[in-house]
Amino acid sequence: xxxxxxxxxxxxxxxxxxxxxxxxxxxxxxxxxxxxxxxxxxxxxxxxxxxxxxxxxxxxxxxxxxxxxxxxxxxxxxxxxxxxxxxxxxxxxxxxxxxxxxxxxxxxxxxxxxxxxxxxxxxxxxxxxxxxxxxxxxxxxxxxxxxxxxxxxxxxxxxxxxxxxxxxxxxxxxxxxxxxxxxxxxxxxxxxxxxxxxxxxxxxxxxxxxxxxxxxxxxxxxxxxxxxxxxxxxxxxxxxxxxxxxxxxxxxxxxxxxxxx
Ligand SMILES: [Mg+2]
Numbered sequence: 001x002x003x004x005x006x007x008x009x010x011x012x013x014x015x016x017x018x019x020x021x022x023x024x025x026x027x028x029x030x031x032x033x034x035x036x037x038x039x040x041x042x043x044x045x046x047x048x049x050x051x052x053x054x055x056x057x058x059x060x061x062x063x064x065x066x067x068x069x070x071x072x073x074x075x076x077x078x079x080x081x082x083x084x085x086x087x088x089x090x091x092x093x094x095x096x097x098x099x100x101x102x103x104x105x106x107x108x109x110x111x112x113x114x115x116x117x118x119x120x121x122x123x124x125x126x127x128x129x130x131x132x133x134x135x136x137x138x139x140x141x142x143x144x145x146x147x148x149x150x151x152x153x154x155x156x157x158x159x160x161x162x163x164x165x166x167x168x169x170x171x172x173x174x175x176x177x178x179x180x181x182x183x184x185x186x187x188x189x190x191x192x193x194x195x196x197x198x199x200x201x202x203x204x205x206x207x208x209x210x211x212x213x214x215x216x217x218x219x220x221x222x223x224x225x226x227x228x229x230x231x232x233x234x235x236x237x238x239x240x241x242x243x244x245x246x247x248x249x250x251x252x253x254x255x256x257x258x259x260x261x
Contacts, residue, residue, distance in 0.1 A: 010243040013252035018245050027218035028053040032061035034228035039174030042078045045257030058212045062202040064091030064139035064165035065112045088212050090166040090202030091139040095119045105134035111141050139165040140182045166202030203232035209240035
């Protein structure tokens with residue numbers, strides 16, 4: 001007989017409860033920035049944490065710059081071995097959603113080159129500098145220009161739908177200094193064009209959680225999310241029906257090292 005599921009009401013600030021959840025979970029969903037890594041540097045004990053949850057984890061990140069493959073390579077160079085199928089990212093998931101739902105429509109995708117390549121390979125019809133398009137899709141693009149922002153505004157003003165990879169305003173970068181995230185671009189667009197109704201793909205929307213559970217055949221009640229952001233990791237886990245263990249300045253534990261037994 002299975003032990004009773006801890007559910008979303010489990011007191012994960014209690015170290016014994018957190019340890020039991022991590023020990024018994026079918027799937028441990030672990031956030032990237034602020035949990036496993038800070039910028040390009042792995043977090044202290046990140047490798048030990050991944051060894052502890054070995055073949056029962058998936059990295060669940062609102063990262064919208066990488067593809068699972070490019071992030072797997074990047075983590076490998078930082079000394080963390082994570083195969084691409086154990087990585088779910090908001091940017092790539094947005095592209096998957098566009099590929100699944102978009103049919104014959106066109107998309108103006110503002111994203112990093114590797115995500116655009118992933119979109120083309122997934123069969124999404126991208127338009128560059130279009131006069132009009134059905135959909136404006138926004139992810140984190142480090143080469144985004146003022147002209148790009150004006151193009152977004154023009155297309156949205158013309159009636160295009162807006163889909164955004166994730167709502168985060170910032171994420172912790174190198175030396176834990178915050179860097180601008182996709183949600184800040186959304187805030188800018190909403191300030192310029194009040195009344196937008198964006199679809200936001202990443203956490204806290206439960207979609208990415210549910211896709212991860214499906215991929216590994218796990219159930220929410222017997223899974224657990226480890227994250228550093230109550231508004232995305234915590235709320236998203238609750239919406240998906242699983243408990244969350246929070247680390248970092250807004251959490252019950254300083255870092256994932258405190259969870260390694
Ligand atoms: Mg985070």
